[in-house]
Amino acid sequence: MNNFEFKNPTKIIFGKDTIEKVKEEIPQDAKVLLLYGGGSIKKNGIYDQVKTALANVDVVEFGGIPANPEYATLMEALQVIKDQNITYLLAVGGGSVIDGTKFLSAAAVYDGDTPWDILTKSIRTEKGMPFGTVLTLPATGSEMNSGAVITRAETKEKLAMGGPGLFPEFSILDPQVITSIPQRQLANGLMDSFTHVLEQYMTYPIGALLQDRFAESILQTLVEVAPTVLKDPTDYQAASNFMWSCTMALNGLIQKGVPGDWAVHMMGHELTALFGIDHARTLAVIAPSHYKYNFEAKKEKLAQYAERIWNITEGSTEDKAYAAIEKTEAFFHQLGIDTKLSDYTKDYEGTAEEIAKRFKARGWKLGERQALMPEDAEKIVKMAY
Amino acid sequence: MNNFEFKNPTKIIFGKDTIEKVKEEIPQDAKVLLLYGGGSIKKNGIYDQVKTALANVDVVEFGGIPANPEYATLMEALQVIKDQNITYLLAVGGGSVIDGTKFLSAAAVYDGDTPWDILTKSIRTEKGMPFGTVLTLPATGSEMNSGAVITRAETKEKLAMGGPGLFPEFSILDPQVITSIPQRQLANGLMDSFTHVLEQYMTYPIGALLQDRFAESILQTLVEVAPTVLKDPTDYQAASNFMWSCTMALNGLIQKGVPGDWAVHMMGHELTALFGIDHARTLAVIAPSHYKYNFEAKKEKLAQYAERIWNITEGSTEDKAYAAIEKTEAFFHQLGIDTKLSDYTKDYEGTAEEIAKRFKARGWKLGERQALMPEDAEKIVKMAY
Numbered sequence: 031m032n033n034f035e036f037k038n039p040t041k042i043i044f045g046k047d048t049i050e051k052v053k054e055e056i057p058q059d060a061k062v063l064l065l066y067g068g069g070s071i072k073k074n075g076i077y078d079q080v081k082t083a084l085a086n087v088d089v090v091e092f093g094g095i096p097a098n099p100e101y102a103t104l105m106e107a108l109q110v111i112k113d114q115n116i117t118y119l120l121a122v123g124g125g126s127v128i129d130g131t132k133f134l135s136a137a138a139v140y141d142g143d144t145p146w147d148i149l150t151k152s153i154r155t156e157k158g159m160p161f162g163t164v165l166t167l168p169a170t171g172s173e174m175n176s177g178a179v180i181t182r183a184e185t186k187e188k189l190a191m192g193g194p195g196l197f198p199e200f201s202i203l204d205p206q207v208i209t210s211i212p213q214r215q216l217a218n219g220l221m222d223s224f225t226h227v228l229e230q231y232m233t234y235p236i237g238a239l240l241q242d243r244f245a246e247s248i249l250q251t252l253v254e255v256a257p258t259v260l261k262d263p264t265d266y267q268a269a270s271n272f273m274w275s276c277t278m279a280l281n282g283l284i285q286k287g288v289p290g291d292w293a294v295h296m297m298g299h300e301l302t303a304l305f306g307i308d309h310a311r312t313l314a315v316i317a318p319s320h321y322k323y324n325f326e327a328k329k330e331k332l333a334q335y336a337e338r339i340w341n342i343t344e345g346s347t348e349d350k351a352y353a354a355i356e357k358t359e360a361f362f363h364q365l366g367i368d369t370k371l372s373d374y375t376k377d378y379e380g381t382a383e384e385i386a387k388r389f390k391a392r393g394w395k396l397g398e399r400q401a402l403m404p405e406d407a408e409k410i411v412k413m414a415y
Numbered sequence: 416m417n418n419f420e421f422k423n424p425t426k427i428i429f430g431k432d433t434i435e436k437v438k439e440e441i442p443q444d445a446k447v448l449l450l451y452g453g454g455s456i457k458k459n460g461i462y463d464q465v466k467t468a469l470a471n472v473d474v475v476e477f478g479g480i481p482a483n484p485e486y487a488t489l490m491e492a493l494q495v496i497k498d499q500n501i502t503y504l505l506a507v508g509g510g511s512v513i514d515g516t517k518f519l520s521a522a523a524v525y526d527g528d529t530p531w532d533i534l535t536k537s538i539r540t541e542k543g544m545p546f547g548t549v550l551t552l553p554a555t556g557s558e559m560n561s562g563a564v565i566t567r568a569e570t571k572e573k574l575a576m577g578g579p580g581l582f583p584e585f586s587i588l589d590p591q592v593i594t595s596i597p598q599r600q601l602a603n604g605l606m607d608s609f610t611h612v613l614e615q616y617m618t619y620p621i622g623a624l625l626q627d628r629f630a631e632s633i634l635q636t637l638v639e640v641a642p643t644v645l646k647d648p649t650d651y652q653a654a655s656n657f658m659w660s661c662t663m664a665l666n667g668l669i670q671k672g673v674p675g676d677w678a679v680h681m682m683g684h685e686l687t688a689l690f691g692i693d694h695a696r697t698l699a700v701i702a703p704s705h706y707k708y709n710f711e712a713k714k715e716k717l718a719q720y721a722e723r724i725w726n727i728t729e730g731s732t733e734d735k736a737y738a739a740i741e742k743t744e745a746f747f748h749q750l751g752i753d754t755k756l757s758d759y760t761k762d763y764e765g766t767a768e769e770i771a772k773r774f775k776a777r778g779w780k781l782g783e784r785q786a787l788m789p790e791d792a793e794k795i796v797k798m799a800y
Binding site for chain 2: 031032033035036038039041042043046048238239240241244246247251254255266270271274286287
């Protein structure tokens with residue numbers, strides 16, 4: 031097990047009819063900017079629940095934060111924060127709204143040239159503007175971590191940021207919110223959280239027995255609840271296990287003391303930046319090829335995963351490992367998610383080269399051993415055509 | 416799954432040679448009271464590591480906190496805190512020293528009649544004197560939770576306390592500390608953490624799939640590493656998994672959203688108060704009888720545990736459940752721990768009645784359904800003679 035530090039101060043408020051508790055978490059004298067996305071919260075009743083709870087608080091609103099939160103939009107929100115002397119941010123949405131809010135939390139206190147620096151110069155925020163979240167879409171885990179990913183359409187870039195000052199002060203998780211989420215987004219949430227675990231688990235054995243079992247616990251739970259979540263999102267037991275699994279998949283716990291990969295995300299981000307493919311679906315495109323390409327380096331963990339998640343106990347390490355990749359791809363299909371780039375775009379020619387070029391320009395070496403070079407990424411993306 | 420709130424702000428610093436980091440966590444201008452136990456830290460080098468790290472900090476010392484931290488001793492330490500204007504507490508020890516430090520953290524800011532109130536009147540501490548810990552004995556999980564248990568010899572009482580202000584600010588966990596721990600205490604640590612998980616898990620099914628699997632992950636890891644920990648405490652892989660499992664067993668995570676029992680601890684505490692039996696060993700005495708006595712109420716979870724921890728897949732729910740209790744008792748024996756009260760004292764007659772009398776006087780109804788009455792406790796303790 032590697033040495034590690036772990037601290038996660040976010041307060042989670044989880045369960046049925048908990049949204050009204052938002053009023054107990056935000057200081058009464060705060061001037062709040064309520065941030066949300068495309069407006070679905072106005073149809074599903076969540077907006078009304080939040081507004082009712084905050085009836086006695088000074089609240090300004092900023093809606094329209096898009097999926098893959100867009101820098102230009104966020105810069106408009108930043109202007110509102112400054113013009114209106116906002117002191118507290120409240121994200122009501124999924125990972126995109128929460129990530130956008132984290133950027134704003136950082137940007138509101140950043141005194142450099144341009145807030146874009148935070149992304150390009152990897153500025154870590156030690157203390158941002160305080161914020162909380164009301165989660166409306168289980169998927170990214172952003173509600174209990176201190177990271178964010180921001181997109182800039184102008185330059186077709188998608189970059190990560192973070193820092194210890196960017197944990198939400200609180201996050202409210204009412205599993206009932208999933209009843210109004212479209213199938214497509216439920217599938218994305220299952221896919222996203224499943225891949226988050228894989229990125230922290232599918233590396234090489236390091237003797238971190240408990241972290242492995244925790245990771246496997248989340249994978250098993252997602253596999254178990256996925257069919258019910260998709261078939262009947264009003265099933266509270268499935269919804270609550272789905273929601274808590276998504277949070278635990280990326281709140282820092284399972285990554286502690288173990289190597290992390292994250293190459294699937296790095297390649298996937300480029301597919302979103304280039305083609306606008308849903309983040310979760312880019313992971314489904316890249317993951318199977320990534321595991322096949324890096325088979326030798328990952329086969330021990332793949333075989334362990336085969337046994338413990340998919341009950342594949344016959345055959346050699348290689349047999350089990352390969353069967354596990356096939357099972358994984360079949361699971362993605364079961365979620366209704368396509369796993370080839372050509373399923374999403376006809377213009378895929380040249381994509382691998384373009385991604386390799388970008389990685390080269392950034393000097394990126396990816397994977398748990400920083401041994402995955404731009405030319406490897408090129409081959410993996412080609413395998414995923 | 417039940418509704419829950421979860422917040423755990425303790426910073427964990429985990430790994431080899433991490434004790435020196437204590438200097439980065441304590442404010443340079445603090446006046447520190449370093450608290451420790453019987454002095455083993457002076458033999459195993461941990462005291463020197465801490466003192467070296469804090470060479471530039473004003474440190475007063477208070478040693479001699481006994482196992483089952485004693486109120487009278489802690490009152491002496493409280494006097495030192497007041498006389499010396501201490502501003503920061505540092506526990507260097509196991510659960511007893513850390514629990515004692517939590518009491519002091521609370522007592523230092525309590526302005527009621529007598530600090531004993533904190534225990535008898537269940538005073539919850541919202542903000543105590545800040546403190547950190549250097550863990551020297553994996554077992555209780557006190558290093559990452561906000562609870563404590565304090566003993567008062569004068570009245571033969573052992574009572575619990577806690578509050579959101581009693582999380583350590585930081586805890587340093589260097590698994591190498593176990594190399595100097597006597598076998599007896601290593602076995603106690605394995606026993607204690609295993610039972611912590613059982614108390615939060617062995618209740619009734621509530622559809623909290625992820626919490627169940629996390630609990631099972633800790634149990635599996637403890638079962639897996641126990642023989643190596645006892646045979647060769649210098650095995651770093653076993654030591655690190657043991658240490659992290661103990662912390663995760665009682666840091667609040669696996670109890671969220673599920674019913675909790677804790678009757679084994681409540682009965683066990685009385686055995687320590689009456690006979691001075693090691694805390695962990697009282698759990699081994701009570702647990703098998705408790706699960707047999709409450710068999711009907713717990714058999715579904717016992718059977719799940721049988722399958723997932725002990726690979727018992729044959730037979731009815733009852734068969735598996737009963738076999739699991741036997742496997743559990745055998746595991747305790749494998750740790751070198753006796754499971755009958757008569758193994759520890761010849762004066763056991765009347766114990767069950769005395770415990771029932773105490774529970775009755777306190778109006779206690781125990782267990783996950785608060786349905787275990789003093790007369791049930793009497794029967795369970797008798798079964799454990």
